[in-house]
Structures are given as C-alpha cells and as structure tokens.
C-alpha cells in the first residue's frame with residue numbers, strides 16, 4: 231500500500247479516528263523534514279511496535295527565534311516522501327503554517343521549569359513553540375504511541391512532562407541517537423557544514439566520550455569533566471563557538487556540581503553559523 235499524504239488537520243483526525251475504531255494502535259513520529267537515518271530509526275520503531283505509522287513534516291515557525299534559520303531550514307519534500315515510502319510509512323501529515331496557526335491564533339503551552347536549562351536558556355521561546363506544536367499535533371493525530379530521539383534530550387524530557395501534565399495518555403518512546411560513521415550525531419543541519427567543519431564536527435562525539443570515560447574512572451567534579459571536554463573541542467578547532475557544555479541531572483536537567491549517580495553530558499557548539507547539539511549519559 232502506498233503512503234497516504236494528508237494536509238488538512240480535520241482529515242488527519244478523521245483518518246486516526248477510523249484507525250482507532252478499527253482497534254489499531256497509531257505510532258506517530260513528528261519531524262521537521264529533511265529526513266535522515268535518525269528520523270527513519272523512529273519510524274522503524276513505530277512500525278515494529280504499532281499497527282499504523284504516522285509521520286508529520288512541519289517546519290514549525292513558533293520554535294525558531296528571530297535570528298535563527300527558519301527561512302533557510304532545509305526543505306526536501308520529494309526526497310522525504312521517498313524515504314518514508316521506503317520504510318512503509320502509512321500516513322504523512324503535511325499541514326501548512328496557516329492550517330496550524332490561523333489568523334488570531336493565541337494559545338501557547340509553557341512549562342514552568344524544564345525550559346530553564348541547556349538549549350532553553352540559549353533559545354528563548356523555543357520550547358514554548360515545541361510544546362505548543364507537539365500538543366497540537368497530538369490533538370490532531372491522536373496517536374496511541376509517539377516516538378522521539380534522545381538527540382534532543384531536553385525536548386524529550388519536556389514532551390514526557392507535557393504528556394503527563396496535559397493528560398494526553400500517549401506512550402512516549404525515546405530512541406537512541408543515530409550517528410554517522412565518525413560519530414557525528416545525524417542532524418538535518420549537518421548539511422549546512424563546510425567540508426572542513428563537517429570533518430571537525432566529529433570532535434563533539436569524541437569530547438562526550440572522553441567526558442563519560444573520565445566520570446567512569448572516578449572523577450566526580452563536573453567542572454573538571456567540562457574543562458576536559460572544552461579543551462578536546464578547542465584542540466581540534468579553535469574556530470568554533472561553544473554555546474554550552476553542561477552536566478545535568480537526567481530528570482530535572484539541573485546542573486550538577488558533584489556527579490554521584492546518573493548524569494547527562496550535553497553540549498551545543500557553533501561551527502560558523504551552524505549550531506550542533508549532542509549528548510551522552512554517564513553512570
């Protein structure tokens with residue numbers, strides 16, 4: 231069966247309701263398109279675990295800041311459709327910005343604490359945009375299950391929370407980070423990198439690994455581990471701007487001073503104007 235493409239939100243809800251009436255589970259993967267293996271790993275997980283796989287492609291304007299890359303975010307619809315067909319996606323939801331945010335739109339979803347860390351501090355309003363669009367997509371698609379990547383660690387934490395707080399009652403699955411052969415986390419933004427930056431960007435994964443190893447060998451001071459990661463990155467290329475490197479509690483995302491149990495090492499680094507994020511869990 232070929233993939234069904236739906237643009238209209240009402241039609242999407244009707245499609246889902248028919249599935250639910252037929253007793254089928256719906257596995258939903260929200261994306262912004264420019265798809266790669268990371269996205270496809272989420273679709274494959276949905277395919278394995280649910281009866282009907284729905285993917286959305288929507289470059290959500292409300293999660294981009296005024297000086298961010300909304301207008302130049304890669305849009306590769308034809309290729310995305312080909313990739314989604316190749317993993318037997320059942321339905322693609324592809325709404326317009328006007329359909330999701332009509333004139334007079336004024337309702338937003340805000341979390342109280344989780345956005346006050348990591349990317350949330352660097353991208354004011356970003357997680358309000360994410361929480362709002364994901365809530366809308368959950369209401370439109372009405373999935374039984376939804377799949378997210380560990381790559382966006384803070385986003386996954388926020389979605390788990392809003393799923394509980396707003397009683398969506400969806401099974402939230404968070405899947406491991408898919409990496410290129412040299413360790414760089416796959417991202418739609420990797421295609422912005424110059425060849426030499428693309429080469430240097432592998433250092434992010436190496437720095438995270440070095441940090442996790444240092445913790446494994448008994449280091450408890452977060453500042454010492456952060457310093458090591460910083461120097462690893464700057465050793466390879468001084469031409470980057472480190473946006474942040476933090477070691478945080480896996481649940482609250484609060485900065486750790488002493489690393490006692492599990493911890494998440496998270497970073498964001500600019501290569502030119504391209505901002506890459508990555509993370510790894512220790513303990």
Ligand code: AMP
Pocket residue numbers: 260261262263267268269271272377378379380381382405406407408409415416417418
């Ligand atoms: P995006 O299109 O960037 O909004 O991402 C859509 C979903 O794919 C999010 O849940 C991301 O966390 C996930 N994702 C993006 N990159 C990767 C990756 N390298 N590995 C696993 N999941 C990813």
